[in-house]
Amino acid sequence: MQPLIVDTGFANIISVKKALEFLGYFPIVSKDPRVISRSGSLILPGVGNFQHVIKHLKDLHITDAILESLQNPNHKILGICLGLHLLADSSEEGGSEFGLGLIQGNCKKITPSYDTKIPHIGFNSIQKIRESKLLSGIPEMHDFYFIHSYCFSPGLTPSTTAITEYGQSISSIIEFEDRIFGTQFHPEKSQKTGLKIFSNFLSV
DSSP states (O other): OOOEEEOOSSSOHHHHHHHHHHTTOOOEEEOOHHHHHHOSEEEEOOOSOHHHHHHHHHHTTHHHHHHHHTTSTTOEEEEETHHHHHHSSEESSSSSOBOOOSSSEEEEEOOOOTTOOSSEEEEEEOEEOSOOSTTTTOOTTOEEEEEESEEEEEOSSOOEEEEEESSSEEEEEEEETTTEEEESSOGGGSHHHHHHHHHHHHHO
């Protein structure tokens, strides 16, 4: 299935595209709702402020297109960093706009502590807490690259499959219904294991 990278206007699309091309895929990059709504394998990257980005996507009818695509039970999506947050119900970051509501929960600012700095930047290890399709073939406690100040706080429906300790337990991977996926870290900046994350997602 040919992957489609959603052009949010607020992300480093080139790095994601190059990672997929390295794996032998020919990704589409698009902000056209008609194209997005027909795609069966969406990648939603994101950098920046939740409220600005989700409002921008709503104004362009991209959120409607994503939801329309996912009405097909064979379609799937991977949210990266802010892209994960956009999959949630809401975020404390910046205002009152709701997210896509594809996973229960909201996003909150990381609680600072004496030994952690905000934003959380750099390589950090993740710990699998439930079975994870994204982590198939990846060694336990492997490092991935993070850069964020907010993190996903899950609701009643379990969706977190891996966590990272950074003064608190952070949901670093979410997986829901085997077709809604998200990573708090950036696979495109996480070397060979990051490429394996993309490969696992596209193989689901």
